Amino acid sequence: MSSQTVLVVDDEPRMVAMLELALGAAGYEVRTAPDAERAWRVLQEEAIALVVLDVMMPGTSGLELCQRIREHASVPVILLTAKDAAADRVEGLEAGADDYLAKPFSPRELVLRVGAILRWTSHREPAKVVGTRRRVGDLTLDAALSMGRRGERDLHLTPSEFRLLWLLTDEVGTLVATDRLLEAIGHDSDRWGGRAALRTAIYRLRGKIEDAGAEPCIATEHGRGYRFVTAGRRP
Known part of the structure; x- marks a missing residue:
């Protein structure tokens, strides 16, 4: 079981509850935030291994928060969005995201992607390079x-x-x-x-x-x- 902490940033309570359950069942510690401002406070106060970030939020968007994160840290980011056009995927990558998942999606698929990224950032890369x-x-x-x-x-x-x-x-x-x-x-x-x-x-x-x-x-x-x-x- 993993003890790494994943931050879920989404203004939809049902989505947050679903992801919190799925990630918790996979062994991750989960922190949540309903908007970019509170997410930024969590990132300043806690050691976060990965951020799951909704693009469409009131106030500061997920893309803007992703860019801010990338300016200050190398924590991996997975973007969640209702859009699935190629231009939107490129925009997410330009903002510094490591992965991009279009809604609706399987919670298990998200957990697998989180695990794949964290194998690089917390195991393979430190051990080798x-x-x-x-x-x-x-x-x-x-x-x-x-x-x-x-x-x-x-x-x-x-x-x-x-x-x-x-x-x-x-x-x-x-x-x-x-x-x-x-x-x-x-x-x-x-x-x-x-x-x-x-x-x-x-x-x-x-x-x-x-x-x-x-x-x-x-x-x-x-x-x-x-x-x-x-x-x-x-x-």
């Missing part, structure tokens, strides 16, 4: 801080983007299979929308890297995965 730094050309990755820089420019990576980039740069030029990358962002190949979410995340990651410099970049091998390549090692 905390305290390490990596350089590829003018790209610097700091795993202890989940930060990336291109020359003197901060790339402002979300936690899921950092995990993708860390995997892709583990061995420059080597193909990283789609399933491994999906796991890094808390998805699996069998779940509907997982591959679309990965394509969106890679698109956003490419934009951040390539806006900051000409090389390196991420190459696609359709149906297989992605590889990180530099100018002298393009396939």
Whole structure:
């Protein structure tokens, strides 16, 4: 059973009660907040492992709160919304979310996604990469801080983007299979929308890297995965 604390932020009491029950049954400690202001107070006062955040709330929206969280911390965020258009998913990723779940959804699916993300932030990543730094050309990755820089420019990576980039740069030029990358962002190949979410995340990651410099970049091998390549090692 997990002792990690999940913060649920939603102004719908029935939704909060359902998520509190599902997450509690999975072994998580659950804190709740009905709006962004009270959620921010909880985040300042307690050690929160992950935030489940509704997009549509009175006052400050979930997207705005997500952006504020990302400016100050690397705590993972799963957004909940009634919208499921591609543009809305991209907007959520731009705000710094690690995952995106459209209502209505199965509480069990949410619990599985929470578990997948927390395996990275609380087990795999600390066990393997905390305290390490990596350089590829003018790209610097700091795993202890989940930060990336291109020359003197901060790339402002979300936690899921950092995990993708860390995997892709583990061995420059080597193909990283789609399933491994999906796991890094808390998805699996069998779940509907997982591959679309990965394509969106890679698109956003490419934009951040390539806006900051000409090389390196991420190459696609359709149906297989992605590889990180530099100018002298393009396939």
